[in-house]
Amino acid sequence: MKKIFGYIILTLAAFSCKKDNYEAPSSTLSGHLTYQGVPVNVSSKDVSFELWEPGWGKSGAITVAVNQDGSYSALLFNGNYKLIIPPSQGPFRSITDAETKTDTTLLTINGNMDMDIEVMPYYMIRDAKLELSGTTAVSSSCRLEKIITDVNARDVETVFLYLNQTTFVDATNYIARSSLAGSDITDPANVHLSVNIPDVISGNGTTGDQDYVYARIGVKISGVEDLLFSEVQQINIK
């Protein structure tokens, strides 16, 4: 008798609750920040934009971080969103939206969506070439193309060449770097930098003996906080 009673309780317990959770968000919004279709590379965790979903009581932004290759992705509920790139974000200016005539873009999410966000960078790093020079240095060359040339144009403050042991390479993640002041650049179409590879590559933590480093070029634009970068490139030392 007692046993049967126990089973009944168990059965009741198993069926007593039904799932009362909301569905998890399932629509992915992803893409790149681009200029004319070319991804704008930024530092690894400094650039973000905001999605606002109006109509839900107190308003708060969903902050979407942009990866260092300019890609982003966000898992969202279906619905209507407003997309805005805050003016302090990134080495670029946002483009006025044709529909809203402001910096706000209206978005309707219904299922997965791939969308590139066009921005107006101050510069683009073109033809970046990073290669081993000798056995202990990495040299780079690139062309700096000035994109914004109107009243909002800004000068290049410094060009950096960064090396790091991991694929995250930017102003706070590097083991070696060299720099060239913007005023010392004679020909923006021909910017050369070279940096020595440190004796110990695995300087930050232990990754074992590593015979490669990662490198990329960063451009600090005067008055703009976030740097503009070239693509991360692996340099094999041996």
Added chain:
Amino acid sequence: MKKYLLIIAAALVMISGCVKDDEFLSTDPKDLLTDDAVWRNPDLVLSVLADLYNRYPEQQTITNWAEFTNFDEAFPSESGQYWRSKQVDYPYDWWNIWDYGYIRDLNLFVQKCQAANELAADVRARFLAEARLLRAAIYFEEVKRMGGVPLVLEPMEYNFSGDPTYLRHARAKESDIYDFVISEMDTIKTVLPDDAGIKSRATKWLALAMQSRAALYAASIAKYGVNTPSVSLPGGEVGISADKATPYYQKALAAAQEIISSNKYSLYKKKAEDLEENFAALFYDKANNPEVIFAQDFKLKSGKTQEWTILNQPWSSAEEQQGGRMNPSLNLALLYEKLDNTYSPFATNNGNDYVYYNDPKDIFAGRDARLGGTIILPGTKFKGVPLDIWAGVMYWKDGKYNTITGDNFGDLDSIPVAGAPKSSQVVGTDGPIDGLQFSAQTGFFVRKFMDPAVGSGQIGTRSDVWWVRYRYAEVLLNAAEAAFELDQPGLSSTYMNQLRERAGFTTPLLDADISFDRIVHERRVELAFEGHELFDNKRWRLAHKVWNGENISADDVVSNIGKANKVNTMIYGLWGYKIFNPGNPNHNKWVYKVVRPSNVTAAHRFNLGNYYSRIGSDILSNNPKLVKNPNN
């Protein structure tokens, strides 16, 4: 008989036990005081005011030690706090403040005090002035951290109409809030007592000191805001136009000079025979202290005590199994000049060899007395007990120095050299031991505000050393800075040399020596661990240069000393080693190395969005009139 007694008793209970129904429902509460009761009794009003004093806003203080370790003044030697030296960015909402609960309580106090006719007029006027000073203090704190905020000077009431929009106020301009603070001080300074012996309540002199500080902040934002054009808002909620700099500097100088010329205060010089001890005593000596203008006071056995000494006491003289949390950085220590007015790193190397010292403290000799007064140095004493700060033994073997050290306070080990004793101490009782909490991981402990009294390091006793919020030395520095900015270097050097003379300098600075770097430097060394560094670097718009997120090497730390915009993103230490080399003249001498503690892994980065903290999204969505701060 019993029956009658019972009947009479019952009758009595019936008659007297009940009161009239309407009285029953209007009985005065016994557990709280009504406004009517409070506002006719000065003692009760004072206790209301005491609560308001107790809520005085603060960021870094001796009751919140870990906040001192966010930047570059000190390393947090407690395992739960290492993240502070491992994080790159400062979250935008870290030191934000939006305390309209406190402001409302102050507004209510002001309103009720104005109506309290039953208090004597002079008593009431003083209470009122004190509340207005506290209200100005919180607005000053708001504007320091958030920029212009809504200036609400009446307690707002909701009328339950269902529409609260009339309670929404837009942000005032940043300069408006500073103007409010400055003008409030002008009004109340004539009402407040001018007794310099009052330290824990508002006086005329506190009003002037606060006015001088506020005007200086506004002036430097107006002047140096050009360096960060993106840190501004079109409506002026953030940013002050450059043409206002001069009037603000003039106001700062005038307020400071009113205090100086009153001769009510002077620099603390009671222990002139030992200048380091004198500088330390300035903070713990509460008897007739001529320098302190306003302090948060504590009292033993009253329940209001603080534990700064328990948290930071050196292991060698610790009264509990803890202490040593704040380790001042080498970055700070080497700012203290040599007595010939020159900057110089501590001499660790002589060519390719070390510099050998007979005594651990010799490396610090001939420096600004504020070095030893602010920082507990190796080779000195605390509470009469010699410090034992050294990182290990360097023994000579195979033609080079090898190092042996321990992993606990004062560990013993055998030095692997023939003829060495079987077991000897290989690391100091105070550390430094890398990664061991409570040990001096930079080689230093903090001395400022440390209580030399017996029992101050015991949890059962604690300490009653006060937290100094305003002191005369800062007034002199305010005057020196304002005078410098107003092109009066002669006046500036007069004020600055008073501080430097107290610190043991015998050669006064000349007018030509006064520069912006000098002003910044003097404030850093004089006011270290008093909660000024962050806000000074913000108003000078230096913060994003000093904490720029770039790694610094040991060579970077010891170069460019005294430059205002020197990069200071990572904390370094100075570790002493004992030489073991019997038969050599250097045996038992001491050498030093510049070391970065292994828990310092990241370089601090102060972003432009950190200049004015983030206003919370709930606040923004409650009040659409508020504009967001720039860059965050």
